[in-house]
Amino acid sequence: MVQSAVLGFPRIGAQRELKKATESYWAGKISAEDLLKVGKDLREKNWKLQQAAGVDIIPSNDFSFYDHVLDLSLLLNVIPERYSKYNLPALDTLFAMGRGLQRPATETSPAVDVTALEMVKWFDSNYHYVRPTFSKSVEFKLNSNKPIDEFLEAKALGIHTRPVLVGPVSYLYLGKADKDSLDLEPITLLEKLLPVYAELLAKLKEAGADTVQIDEPVLVLDLPENVKAAYKVAFEYLAKAAGPKLVLTTYFGDVVPNIDAIKGLPVAGFHADFVRVPGQLDALVDILEPSQFLSVGIVNGRNIWKADYAKAIAFVQKAIAKVGAERVIVATSSSLLHTPVTLDSEKKISPEIKDWFSFATQKLSEVVVIAKAVTSGPESVAEELKANAASIAARESSTITNNVEVQARVKAITPEQAKRKSPFAARLAAQKHLNIPAFPTTTIGSFPQTKDIRIMRNKFTKGEITPEEYEKFIEKEIADVVKFQEEVGLDVLVHGEPERNDMVQYFGEKLNGFAFTTNGWVQSYGSRYVRPPIIVGDVSRPGPITVKESKYAQSITKLPMKGMLTGPVTCLRWSFPRDDIAPKVQAQQLALALRDEVNDLEAAGVYVIQVDEPAIREGLPLRAGAERDDYVNWAVESFRLSTSGVEDKTQIHSHFCYSDLDPNHIKALDADVVSIEFSKKDDANYIQEFSQYPNHIGLGLFDIHSPRVPAKEEFVTRIGDILKVYPKENLWVNPDCGLKTRGWTETRASLTNMVEAAKEFRAQYA
Numbered sequence: 001m002v003q004s005a006v007l008g009f010p011r012i013g014a015q016r017e018l019k020k021a022t023e024s025y026w027a028g029k030i031s032a033e034d035l036l037k038v039g040k041d042l043r044e045k046n047w048k049l050q051q052a053a054g055v056d057i058i059p060s061n062d063f064s065f066y067d068h069v070l071d072l073s074l075l076l077n078v079i080p081e082r083y084s085k086y087n088l089p090a091l092d093t094l095f096a097m098g099r100g101l102q103r104p105a106t107e108t109s110p111a112v113d114v115t116a117l118e119m120v121k122w123f124d125s126n127y128h129y130v131r132p133t134f135s136k137s138v139e140f141k142l143n144s145n146k147p148i149d150e151f152l153e154a155k156a157l158g159i160h161t162r163p164v165l166v167g168p169v170s171y172l173y174l175g176k177a178d179k180d181s182l183d184l185e186p187i188t189l190l191e192k193l194l195p196v197y198a199e200l201l202a203k204l205k206e207a208g209a210d211t212v213q214i215d216e217p218v219l220v221l222d223l224p225e226n227v228k229a230a231y232k233v234a235f236e237y238l239a240k241a242a243g244p245k246l247v248l249t250t251y252f253g254d255v256v257p258n259i260d261a262i263k264g265l266p267v268a269g270f271h272a273d274f275v276r277v278p279g280q281l282d283a284l285v286d287i288l289e290p291s292q293f294l295s296v297g298i299v300n301g302r303n304i305w306k307a308d309y310a311k312a313i314a315f316v317q318k319a320i321a322k323v324g325a326e327r328v329i330v331a332t333s334s335s336l337l338h339t340p341v342t343l344d345s346e347k348k349i350s351p352e353i354k355d356w357f358s359f360a361t362q363k364l365s366e367v368v369v370i371a372k373a374v375t376s377g378p379e380s381v382a383e384e385l386k387a388n389a390a391s392i393a394a395r396e397s398s399t400i401t402n403n404v405e406v407q408a409r410v411k412a413i414t415p416e417q418a419k420r421k422s423p424f425a426a427r428l429a430a431q432k433h434l435n436i437p438a439f440p441t442t443t444i445g446s447f448p449q450t451k452d453i454r455i456m457r458n459k460f461t462k463g464e465i466t467p468e469e470y471e472k473f474i475e476k477e478i479a480d481v482v483k484f485q486e487e488v489g490l491d492v493l494v495h496g497e498p499e500r501n502d503m504v505q506y507f508g509e510k511l512n513g514f515a516f517t518t519n520g521w522v523q524s525y526g527s528r529y530v531r532p533p534i535i536v537g538d539v540s541r542p543g544p545i546t547v548k549e550s551k552y553a554q555s556i557t558k559l560p561m562k563g564m565l566t567g568p569v570t571c572l573r574w575s576f577p578r579d580d581i582a583p584k585v586q587a588q589q590l591a592l593a594l595r596d597e598v599n600d601l602e603a604a605g606v607y608v609i610q611v612d613e614p615a616i617r618e619g620l621p622l623r624a625g626a627e628r629d630d631y632v633n634w635a636v637e638s639f640r641l642s643t644s645g646v647e648d649k650t651q652i653h654s655h656f657c658y659s660d661l662d663p664n665h666i667k668a669l670d671a672d673v674v675s676i677e678f679s680k681k682d683d684a685n686y687i688q689e690f691s692q693y694p695n696h697i698g699l700g701l702f703d704i705h706s707p708r709v710p711a712k713e714e715f716v717t718r719i720g721d722i723l724k725v726y727p728k729e730n731l732w733v734n735p736d737c738g739l740k741t742r743g744w745t746e747t748r749a750s751l752t753n754m755v756e757a758a759k760e761f762r763a764q765y766a
Contacts, residue, residue, distance in 0.1 A: 002320070002328050004371040005057035005295060007213065007249065007271070008164060008335025009046045010360050011064055012523050014342050018042060019527045022065060026527075032091050039065060043150060047159045053364035056371070059213065060154050060161035061147040062335060065091070066098045066526050069174070070117075070130040072166050073097070076196055077141045078132050080178055086112050090144060098130050098526055100706030116706050118176070118680040119525060121618050123217060123252045125302065125338055126532075126574055128525035132175030134186045140196040147200065148207050155208060163209055164335075167216040167248070168197050169230045174218065190230050194237045201243030211245045211268060219262065220253025220273075222623050228261035239266035247271060251297060251334035253622045256283045263287040271295035274315060275302075275333040281315075285322045294323055297333035299366045304339055304520075304534060304576045306358045307366045309373070309388040316374050330371040336360040340520035340531075353515050353536055356395045401580070403512070403538035410588045417595075418640035420670060422648045424695050427672060430648035434560045434607060438765060439719075439733050439758040440491040442698070444655050444675060445564040445610065446503075446738035447481050447496035448747055457501065474499045478553050482561075488748065489755040492560045492608060495553035497740070503566045503612065504574040508533035510545040511593055514575070526705070528741065533575045535586060541593035544600050551604040562653065563601040563609040568594055568638040573615035583619070584630075587638040594642035602646045610653035611643050614737075616665065617656065636668045643671070657700070657737050663689050672696060677736040679703045679718075691725045698732030702750050704739055709749040715757035728765055733758040 012018045021038035024030045043063050050058045064071045073079065074094050083096050095101065100116040118131045147163050154161040168190060177184040204212060218227070238246065245268035254277040255262070262270065269292050272284055284294060296319050298312045320328050342361035346354060358366060369384045378385055395401070420427065460470040481496030500506040508514035514533045521529040546563060554561035566574075568590035577586055594611065601609050616635055621628040643652045654669060657677035666674055676690065678699035690697060701718050702710045715733075722731065733754060739747050 002316070002325050002330055002371045002375045003056035004054070004367040005162075005329050005331040006050060006055050006059055006336065006364065006367065007215075007251070007297075007301065007332050008059050008062035008337050009050065010337055010339065010341045010523070011042065011046075011062065012341065012521060012529060013042050013045075014345060014519065016521055016529060018065070019529055022527045026095070032089065035065070035091070039063060040153065043153060044157060047154050047157060047161065049361060050364055051159050053361075054368040055364055057211075057329065057331075058154070058159060058161050059164045059335075060150045061163045061165065062337070063150065066094055067128070067130050069132065069166060069171070070094060070098055071146065072171060073130070073132045075142065075144055075146055075200075076171075076193070077143050078134060078138055078175075079143075080117075080133055080135065082114050086110070086114075088112075100703060100708045102706075102708035113708070115708060116680065116703055119705070123220075124618055124620065124622060125252070126522075126524055126530070126615065126618065127338060129174070132171060132186070133178045134172075134175050134181065134184060134189060135178045136181040136184050138189065138192075140189075140193050142196060142199060142203075145203065148203050151204060151207050151209055160208075162211050162213050162247070163204055164213045164215060165197075165200070167214040168193050168234050169227065170216045170218040172230075173223075173227055187227055187230055190234060194234060197234075198238055198241035198243065201238060201241060201246075205242075205244045209244045211247060212243070213247050213249050213271075214267075215249045215251075217249075217251055219250045219255045219258045220622055223258055223261070228258060231261045231265060235265040235267060247295065249295070251301070252276060254280050256280050257623065259283050259287060264289075267292065269293035269295055269327075269329070271297060271329075271331060273297045273333040275300045278315060281319060281322075285319070288323060288327070293327040293329060294319060295329040295331045297331050298370065299330075299332045299363050301332045301334035301336050301363070302338045303579060304357045304359060305579055306356060306388065306391055307363075307370070308392050309366075309370065309385050310392075312366075312370050313373050313378070316370060320374060325375065328374075330367050330374070332363060332367060336363055338522060339363065340517060340522055342519075345519045346517050348518055349515060352394070352398070353400065355391050356536075357534070359520070396580070401537040401578075403540060406513075406538040406540045406589055406592075409592055410585060413588060413592075413641065418637045418644055420640075420644050420646075420648070420652075424670070424672065427648040427651075431607075431651045431672070433649060434492075434651060436560065437491055437762060438728070439731060439762045441733045441755050441758045442490060442492040442562070442675075443485075443494055443735055443751070444700075444704075444738045445494050445497055445562070445612070446500070446740035447484075447494070447498075448742050448744050449498070449740050450744075453477060453498050457499075474549065475552060478549060479556055482553055482557050484748070486557065486559065488751045489759070490559075490751065492562060493553070493557060494562050494564060495549055497564060497738075499549060502530060503738075504571050505531055505533050507545060507566050507571060508535075508575060510543075511539055511541055511590075513537040513539035513589070528705075530574065535572070535575050535578050537578075539586065539589040539593055541596050545597050547597070547600050547604050547606075550601055550606045554604075554606050560608045560651075561606060563598075563606040565594055565597060565609065565611045565642075567611045567613035567616070567654065568642050569619055569635045570613050570615040573619050584634040584638075587634060588641065591638040591641040595645050598643055599645045602650050607649060608651045608653065609643070609646070610655060611639065611671075612655040613639055613669070614655060614657045617662070620662075620665075632665055632668070636665070639669050639671075655737070663693060666690075667693060670695070673698065673732060675732065675734050676700060679736050687722055687725050691727075693730070696730045696732055697726070698734040699726075700734060700736030701754055702735050704735050704737045704742060707742070707746050709746050710753060712753040712756045715754050716760060719757060719761055723761075728761070
């Protein structure tokens, strides 16, 4: 019998229960016990849902209140002293490490003031993890029994689960050295770490776990030799610890270049992502020992399109022909963390389009159907196969997907369209009319989205207020934001984006070729969830998107006003893309639509335009080579295609965050000004890497994901450190990212301190 398996399930709840409870706890509205109960209830629902669907292998320890990698750091005592010194409860320590904490002293507790750890993208997804931060003095130990407790929770419900752990090699390799140990290479801590993993596995076995899923996703990266060698050390040590059987799991890419590192490891089996790289099947089969099984990741954990049963079954049968049915498991390609919880709550999507989709709950049935088909024969699931084939065929033939005018415009793109009219120096001279001072201050785009804004947007969406009433409300919000920025003393303003629900969804709603969900939420980080639009057809712009609001904002101030757009690659990456045409073509379609918008903004008198591309690094193929080179070329071309139709006098900005950026890729975009998330970077080399950027740059000075307010002196120190290696003439002063999630009190305080620091340097170098 071929079993079915799920590598992980969304932790957020179908109605975002986790977000609501977590933010209530942060606001002091519920207790820690209340929050813990919400978590327990969600875990129970998820386990029972998978059991009811007929899934054979159900995961546990895939739940987290913030981030599963951060959970592991807390579990293993990888807690920098700046957090541990406060002796906070475990839950508060977790949140302090994830989002920072600043609170005054009370009669019973001292003041706390600590920034968050660095947060970066999880491989090439839009999920963010909190990077483990290691000191030479770290003392690994088990701080809790979280994986054991959650296994026992499920066991008490009559559900036998397979606990999930990020593996020791990936955990160390994905981490970094703390600022007191900058010469430390984290992988050298492996021998200190392994006994704690062995202790944890022994406890899981004692609790009744017979198999544990060990996620080692770094195996799809280009690894140095010492990291490859670490696999033999790690897994031979853990095998001798006499714990449960181990399943070594990879996803998101190709394990073949590192195949020698895992060949011969004493594990029960291997899992690989055959949705992303079907061609790695033979190489993995070749290294299997007779006693080892292969977990075939064939249901896409990263996208929302229905599995094509005919193709999936054929692939699994191919694997069975090579190793035998008793050694094959049908699985999701990765955790389903990256997909919305359920399609059942979507009542507003066109039935025709909805029939093409499969969310996390529906994917449970997909792995079960595929496993049953290859075990008991296609006739055992004949109705399911028939319905699936009809759905796949309907999508392929639908007129929704094709627009011949868009396709013709893409074919007519020329290299000249992706080049500015003049080099940067000439553009800078032409932009003097903007009267921008030295050390110019600005923000990234959004300002706090208050409860009043959300209420009015909801009323407008439901038709409870007229378009005229909503427009009047939005204009007042813009006017208030403009006045606020003038009072604080910012130099280049933004309109605050009160009309926008999300930086990608808002644009998708104004473009042809997109579909949208009501409850299709996916966790991005912590309590920040997004509802990715779905690209269902060729993309075009039926009319202006942002021009009205930006033109109005510019009309009520004499200071430069930035038009704010989301770039083509980010619109692509932060949507669920089509899987029937190349990503390059989708990016080009988006770029042409945005090019029209940029040109219209300039014609409306908006001469500073920011086209954000925070996801450009995220889309980079995980391995070096021709595929990566090709991606860089078309991603850069797409950005430049969208921004190069303007005159020299118009200043083009872009923004990047929460990725390990390559300065060469940023340079290739040829934006006049770039702003880069920087507040959590402790490595002086990061400044040095960008010191050669030929145009202007703003390295973000405070963390917008934290309510913490930096003092003016902190800004002065940070700017001073940057100026040691970066020319003062080129430096802009700005936050890390948009301020949408912050409150107005902390926003005013932080920006005031930032502006005062900039003024100090402006006076110093006058």
